[in-house]
Amino acid sequence: MLGYLFGFNARISRAPFVLGIFTLVAGLVLLAYGVTGTMPGSGRIDVLLVQAAGSGPMQIAFFAALAVSFMLQSMRVRDIGWDPVCVMVGWVVLIVIDRLVASRHPEWAINPQVSGTLIGGLINAALMLALFVWPSGHSDATSLLPRDQSGTADDVRRNSSTPAAATNRIARIANGEFGGRAK
DSSP states (O other): OHHHHTTTTOOOOHHHHHHHHHHHHHHHHHHHHHHHOSOGGGSOHHHHHHHHHTSHHHHHHHHHHHHHHHHHHHHHHHHHTSOHHHHHHHHHHHHHHHHHHHHHOGGGEEETTEEEEHHHHHHHHHHHHHHHHOOOSOOOGGGGSOOOTTOOHHHHHHHOOSOOHHHHHHHHHHTTEETTEEO
16 A cells, blocks of 8 residues: 555656646745745745745645655656666665765765755756656557457457467476477
8 A cells, every 4th residue: 555655556657747747846936935925036046945944834845745756756667667666765865875975075065055966966867857758668568469340459369369478388387398398
């Protein structure tokens, strides 16, 4: 059940993922505007973020957006065909290690306000770019099958008289044939 809660067992294709991420960012910007009362383009963004970070609704929205973003990324990773349990845990570990390195060695940090290194930022950007542009890993196998008179590929698959290759192998093994020769 937790796999579905965190998005580990669900899939989302490119278009809904991109739309979801942009909607999430737009919602956070609108909430920050509502909390501070100033447009983000009208001043320094760091001052506006500090003002917004002090409010309770903005903190709740930040953690909710973090959870939604994690779920969307997990679903997209599953759609690509990667294992989200390994990829997402590795991604989080990479972010933590990057922040630890930047805090131990401030000269390696991008700037004093960003607690990350350039290498970590490039890896993070590459992973997000992969989620935005990588094609889906699963394919619809029925689209490759020839169509019968009714026009559906499902009828071709169900009416096929030849058993699947795995069924043939199991039958040969059950009859005592190993490696194509009888025992």
